Amino acid sequence: MALIEQLDAITQEYVIPALKDNVFKKEGTVFDRIKKKVDGGTEIRVPLLYDTGTVGTYQGYDVLDTSPKTIITAATYQFKQYYANMTLSGIERAKNSGKAAIIKYVDSLSKVAIKSLRRKLQIDIWRGNRTDDTDIANGVAAVGSADRLDGLNFVTDTGHASTSYGGITSTLMSTWKPKLTNVSGTFSFDDFDSMVTAITMDGATPKAAYTNKYVFNSIRKKLRPGEQYTGGGKQETGGTSFIVSGVPVYADPYIEGTGVGTQDSEIYILPDDSIEIRVMSSGNFEATEWMRPSNQDALIKQITVYLNLITDNRRAVGRLYNIDPA
Numbered sequence: 001m002a003l004i005e006q007l008d009a010i011t012q013e014y015v016i017p018a019l020k021d022n023v024f025k026k027e028g029t030v031f032d033r034i035k036k037k038v039d040g041g042t043e044i045r046v047p048l049l050y051d052t053g054t055v056g057t058y059q060g061y062d063v064l065d066t067s068p069k070t071i072i073t074a075a076t077y078q079f080k081q082y083y084a085n086m087t088l089s090g091i092e093r094a095k096n097s098g099k100a101a102i103i104k105y106v107d108s109l110s111k112v113a114i115k116s117l118r119r120k121l122q123i124d125i126w127r128g129n130r131t132d133d134t135d136i137a138n139g140v141a142a143v144g145s146a147d148r149l150d151g152l153n154f155v156t157d158t159g160h161a162s163t164s165y166g167g168i169t170s171t172l173m174s175t176w177k178p179k180l181t182n183v184s185g186t187f188s189f190d191d192f193d194s195m196v197t198a199i200t201m202d203g204a205t206p207k208a209a210y211t212n213k214y215v216f217n218s219i220r221k222k223l224r225p226g227e228q229y230t231g232g233g234k235q236e237t238g239g240t241s242f243i244v245s246g247v248p249v250y251a252d253p254y255i256e257g258t259g260v261g262t263q264d265s266e267i268y269i270l271p272d273d274s275i276e277i278r279v280m281s282s283g284n285f286e287a288t289e290w291m292r293p294s295n296q297d298a299l300i301k302q303i304t305v306y307l308n309l310i311t312d313n314r315r316a317v318g319r320l321y322n323i324d325p326a
Helices: 003-022 090-095 099-127 189-199 213-222
Strands: 035-039 044-049 072-077 080-089 179-186 206-211 227-229 234-236 242-244 247-251 265-271 275-280 298-311 318-324
Touching: 003 099, 044 298, 072 298, 080 090, 080 099, 099 298, 179 189, 189 206, 189 242, 189 265, 189 318, 206 213, 213 242, 213 247, 213 265
Parallel strands: 035 275, 179 318, 206 247, 227 242
Antiparallel strands: 044 072, 080 298, 206 265, 227 234, 242 247, 265 318, 275 298
16 A cells, blocks of 8 residues: 555544544533534524514404514524644654554644644634734734634624624624623622523523633632632532532633733633534545645645534623723
């Protein structure tokens, strides 16, 4: 078997299954708590309840309102394209001759691809297609683009009245807007409790809250050691998170904020089942063939995946922003 054919066979047998199984599996990250679903078609269409139907009361021979109402519409999301490169130089091929050695080396390349792609998605799940993005966790400037996920910053956009999300604005559909609280100060248990109450509706309940390490530590300092805030009192708890108003709170390294003294931190509160990652069935971690550039002693392969973050109930997503974690 020619080398490139052998590498392609090894990739399909070992690398692609590892990517499908492991990119979205990382304990302690937001991926643990967001459903993943494979979707067909060229775009993602999610049915929504647009408005209530025509209802009312009447007496005797009153004329009934028979005017039609549009009660069902759909949010439409585009698949976003992500890739990870795998490269194998001529000297690396020579050093790793034989099938066993090649399998081991390609496996190491796949681990790098998994880690790199997961990190990119972890960044974009919060900050998505924003154009003034910065990689807070590593201090590296990053260029925002509409090519990136419709991140949770976009789901909870304060400009929802004029900015289309899923092809809909809140001007068109009054319920198609997130719950937002401009804290403009330090964290308050009352603000958090009010937000939890506001997004608990229609069978949707908050599943988890995420913030940066600064706000996380600020809240933890407000609690007595080993306890949780429940809205009506405190109870014993443990682990790497704590519970506020019945909702587990986690720190995520990719949520923005510069620390004490600045009102630029935020807390996202996510519902139990209204946020999903949809992956295109025909673009679910596909691999190109290993290719040899005409001017390099190397082989290159791209792993691609088409996906997006979607919701069918935007008003069940909450964000507290402009928080000073003092």
